[in-house]
Amino acid sequence: MKLFIYEHCPFCVKARMIFGLKNIPVELVVMQNDDEATPQKMVGQKIAPILMKDDGSCMPESLEIVNYVDKLDGEPLLTGKLNPAISDWLRQINGYLNKLTLPRIAGASFEEFATPEARNYFKEKKEATIGDFEELKRHADGFIKNVNDDLRKLDKLIVKPNAVNGELSMDDIHLFPVLRSLTLIQGVEYPSRVADYRDNMAKQTQVNLLSSVAA
Structure with a gap:
């Protein structure tokens, strides 16, 4: 595949x-x-x-x-119960996350931006949606403070480092990509359980974090 x-x-x-x-x-x-x-x-x-x-x-x-x-092998992994508090947390952070991450994504060395045309395409499309990237960068400190506050709230919700609710569920599928995106942002402070969960999920899923291109 x-x-x-x-x-x-x-x-x-x-x-x-x-x-x-x-x-x-x-x-x-x-x-x-x-x-x-x-x-x-x-x-x-x-x-x-x-x-x-x-x-x-x-x-x-x-x-x-x-x-x-x-479900391909008839033995699904994502069978754990969902926690409404995780959905609420994701709704909260997703309300502003793109304003923090998209300007940095546009400048990072991702393979999908191998040409100037590809990078400009992304920038123009996203700025039309969320606003001027340079202006958003000027407000980054406020967004990062919000992130750090929200991550402290998330820390109390994590049950195990290998599954946010104790057993793998769709909550993990929704949560880890947000935490991975945040590794692109310098100045984000990760409480211990959030950091352990983020790093463990990166290993389990074989999906790299973005710390090496953080800005």
Whole structure:
């Protein structure tokens, strides 16, 4: 199977996670951010991730991919109960997270930005949605303070470092990509249980953190 992704994309991380958790081999294909033709040819729209199955058929939408791969062997892993407090926490941080991460993503050395055209495509599209990146960077300290406050709240919710609620669930699929995105941001302070969970999930899922390109 092949998984067509962008390296920065949290939705792509969700799809990558299930392959790592189940130790199922998959070929990662990083699309250029301005490549509209490839995803449109596969699924009719510019979207990521896209799973190309062994029979050549293609499946978009991260959660559909997660569900499909998790059940392939008849022994699903993501069977744990959900915690509404995790959903509430994610709703809170996702209310402002893009304003902090997207300006930094635009300047980072991700493979999907191999050409200036691909990087500019991303920048123009996202600025049209959330506002001028330079202006957002000027407010970064306030966003980072919010992040640090929210991470202290999250620390109290983590049950085990290998599963936020004690048993792997969809909460892990939603939570880890957010924590991975935050590793792109210098100045974020991780309480001990959050840090242990983040690092453990990176190993379990075989998805790299972004600390090496943090800004």
